[in-house]
Amino acid sequence: MDKPKRAINWGEAIVPGIGLAFIVAYFIQVINLPWIAVYWPVLIAVIMGSLWIMILFLFVFSRVDQANRRKFSISWFWGKGRKMGLVLSAFIGYLLALPYLGFSISNLCLLILLFRGLGSKKWMQNIVTAFITVFLLHIALIVFLKMSLPQLSIGKFNI
Amino acid sequence: MNLPSIDVISSGLSLLFQFDVLLWLGIGTILGFTVGAIPGFNSTNFLAMALPFTIYLRSEQAVIFMMACFCGSQAAGSVPAILLNIPGTPSNPPTCLEGFPLTRKGKASQALGCSIMSSTLGGLLSAGLAVVLVPIAGAYALKFGPPEMFMVAMFGMTAVGSLTGKSPLKGLFSAILGLFFACVGTEIQRGYVRSSFGFFELYEGFPLIPVILGLFGFAELFSLVQQEWLVEKGRQSFSGYAPIFEGMRETLRRWGLVIRSGLIGFIIGVIPGTGAAIATWVSYGQAKQWSKTPEKFGTGHYEGLIAADACNNGVPGGALMPTLTLGIPGSGTTLIVLAALLLHGLLPGPSLFAKYAAEAYAILFSLLISNGLILVGGLVIVLLMARVTSVPTRFLVPLIGLFCLAGGFAWRGMVFDMLLVVIFGILGAFLSRYGYSVPAFLLALLLGPLAEKNFYWSIQINGFRSFLDPIVFIIFLMTIGMVILPIFRKKMRKRASK
Numbered sequence A: 001m002d003k004p005k006r007a008i009n010w011g012e013a014i015v016p017g018i019g020l021a022f023i024v025a026y027f028i029q030v031i032n033l034p035w036i037a038v039y040w041p042v043l044i045a046v047i048m049g050s051l052w053i054m055i056l057f058l059f060v061f062s063r064v065d066q067a068n069r070r071k072f073s074i075s076w077f078w079g080k081g082r083k084m085g086l087v088l089s090a091f092i093g094y095l096l097a098l099p100y101l102g103f104s105i106s107n108l109c110l111l112i113l114l115f116r117g118l119g120s121k122k123w124m125q126n127i128v129t130a131f132i133t134v135f136l137l138h139i140a141l142i143v144f145l146k147m148s149l150p151q152l153s154i155g156k157f158n159i
Numbered sequence B: 001m002n003l004p005s006i007d008v009i010s011s012g013l014s015l016l017f018q019f020d021v022l023l024w025l026g027i028g029t030i031l032g033f034t035v036g037a038i039p040g041f042n043s044t045n046f047l048a049m050a051l052p053f054t055i056y057l058r059s060e061q062a063v064i065f066m067m068a069c070f071c072g073s074q075a076a077g078s079v080p081a082i083l084l085n086i087p088g089t090p091s092n093p094p095t096c097l098e099g100f101p102l103t104r105k106g107k108a109s110q111a112l113g114c115s116i117m118s119s120t121l122g123g124l125l126s127a128g129l130a131v132v133l134v135p136i137a138g139a140y141a142l143k144f145g146p147p148e149m150f151m152v153a154m155f156g157m158t159a160v161g162s163l164t165g166k167s168p169l170k171g172l173f174s175a176i177l178g179l180f181f182a183c184v185g186t187e188i189q190r191g192y193v194r195s196s197f198g199f200f201e202l203y204e205g206f207p208l209i210p211v212i213l214g215l216f217g218f219a220e221l222f223s224l225v226q227q228e229w230l231v232e233k234g235r236q237s238f239s240g241y242a243p244i245f246e247g248m249r250e251t252l253r254r255w256g257l258v259i260r261s262g263l264i265g266f267i268i269g270v271i272p273g274t275g276a277a278i279a280t281w282v283s284y285g286q287a288k289q290w291s292k293t294p295e296k297f298g299t300g301h302y303e304g305l306i307a308a309d310a311c312n313n314g315v316p317g318g319a320l321m322p323t324l325t326l327g328i329p330g331s332g333t334t335l336i337v338l339a340a341l342l343l344h345g346l347l348p349g350p351s352l353f354a355k356y357a358a359e360a361y362a363i364l365f366s367l368l369i370s371n372g373l374i375l376v377g378g379l380v381i382v383l384l385m386a387r388v389t390s391v392p393t394r395f396l397v398p399l400i401g402l403f404c405l406a407g408g409f410a411w412r413g414m415v416f417d418m419l420l421v422v423i424f425g426i427l428g429a430f431l432s433r434y435g436y437s438v439p440a441f442l443l444a445l446l447l448g449p450l451a452e453k454n455f456y457w458s459i460q461i462n463g464f465r466s467f468l469d470p471i472v473f474i475i476f477l478m479t480i481g482m483v484i485l486p487i488f489r490k491k492m493r494k495r496a497s498k
Helices: A010-029 A035-060 A079-117 A123-144 B006-016 B019-036 B043-056 B059-076 B078-084 B093-104 B108-141 B146-164 B168-181 B208-224 B242-253 B255-270 B275-290 B302-326 B332-343 B357-388 B393-412 B415-433 B438-468 B470-497
Strands: A006-008 A061-063
Touching: A010 A035, A010 B168, A010 B415, A035 A061, A035 B168, A035 B438, A079 A123, A079 B208, A079 B393, A079 B415, A123 B393, B006 B019, B006 B059, B006 B357, B019 B043, B019 B059, B019 B357, B043 B059, B043 B208, B043 B332, B043 B393, B059 B078, B059 B108, B059 B302, B059 B332, B059 B357, B078 B093, B078 B108, B078 B302, B093 B108, B093 B275, B093 B302, B108 B242, B108 B255, B108 B302, B108 B357, B146 B168, B146 B302, B146 B438, B146 B470, B168 B438, B168 B470, B208 B332, B208 B393, B208 B415, B208 B438, B242 B255, B242 B302, B255 B275, B255 B302, B275 B302, B302 B332, B302 B357, B332 B438, B393 B415, B415 B438, B438 B470
Parallel strands: none
Antiparallel strands: A006 A061
């Protein structure tokens, strides 16, 4: 059988890429600090660099059997992987809305949107389940545990 | 050697036998068993999600609650393995091998009874050993200075990294990446703020709870969302209590096997980075070797089931030894227990039994009670589990996500921490998808400041000569061994398969 050809395996480049980006961003910020403050991070970065090079040669530019390859595909977030994209964007939207809409209303919107988006077709069931969940979360986290989650003030009520 | 006095032990017991502490212990065991029995929820994920809510409890309540959750969830992984052939935790495949064939033969209840009894006895044996041995190990660990502590931290990270990643190289890279992430925040020597990326929220480094919730809880959503149900519908089978007691008698008849398997679990649990996943296979293998009927293994044999489950619950006691005495967790789950100890100001390590002896003893004794409760609670809960497993993921995913975000907020009351949960969730998803080790990353992030601090102290005490001390050198050789061993084993396996 022919040996698989060496090719760039983009999926395998993600984690080393994140590592490299993090190191670069880190050292740009600490460039003015004295040596004693960055001695340890430099030591770690040197070790990480050597492992990074090994990963580059063993996994990123590797002879990969195409059938067993763990590809990176943008379709993780739409197409087949639409649901992953939906979950991620819904939670990011939730975080943006939270300071303005408060915990309970943001939760309600998020739950109804996700229940529907992930395949629950019955609106009534979704709304009732979301309402019950939000009510229970409000009681448990805000009333019982007294967490200072962002709340929207409507008249005398904080929700 | 300074062995603990009766006074210290009795103060630990009196701390444990308070109504509220016992209540949280009971809740933890039952909750752990309930959630642990749901396939797809491994004990590490569950403990990570429970952790932030313990900040509302007193330190002894919180840590004992976490220990109880640990024991309960460890035992419960066998329930889906027996009923549905789905391993509840990575340590349950041997249980599937024997438990599910028993279910197919219409002996699900017997298998569950056998499993619950084996888990309880294995757990009790291991907890008893932990009560006796952990304080002795703690007394020895007190002799460790900064160079030894630095090397032990490096050993822990290397061991977890090289054994838990898809390849040793990726595991080590995960650990080093975690160490680098730990460099964010205020530096310990002079107090310089190192790279907070312009966020004052990162002045103290990455906060522990959002990171844990992101890596273990939120990251899980990306795999859960791709399946419609946790469990294929209509695959549950369960029938009454009488056969459960029959299964329990099968375990009691094979007490020698229970003791052997519990001991294996304890011993392997002590080695950092190995965990129950390896231990149960070792135990299963020895049971087959010693058995008079090895040909029955794999067809629904009680001996295989007992070996796997007694060993599985024997691991927590052993894993507590390095966690409490050295601050090095033996598994992903004890890593979260370690985080709980740190969060509640009980600094694990050599001085734990000197400074917080009562709390430490209360933790050890709580293991015994928790394992006893598994026997009672498990019987009730197995009846309810079949229903919980039929909740569709379209409802579970948003709820788990919300729970993670709320948990992230709970620690410091900052919306920024919720964002960290999402960011570390994405990072965790990438790490696990490409075979990197999430536990190694998290352990390094946790132990990073400890390693850095002890490194500087060692250098200040005696320069680089500090690392030439015989004990430090032995730990260093063990660390190197941890890197080489998996590579060597892989090559041997390749050669054997050729």
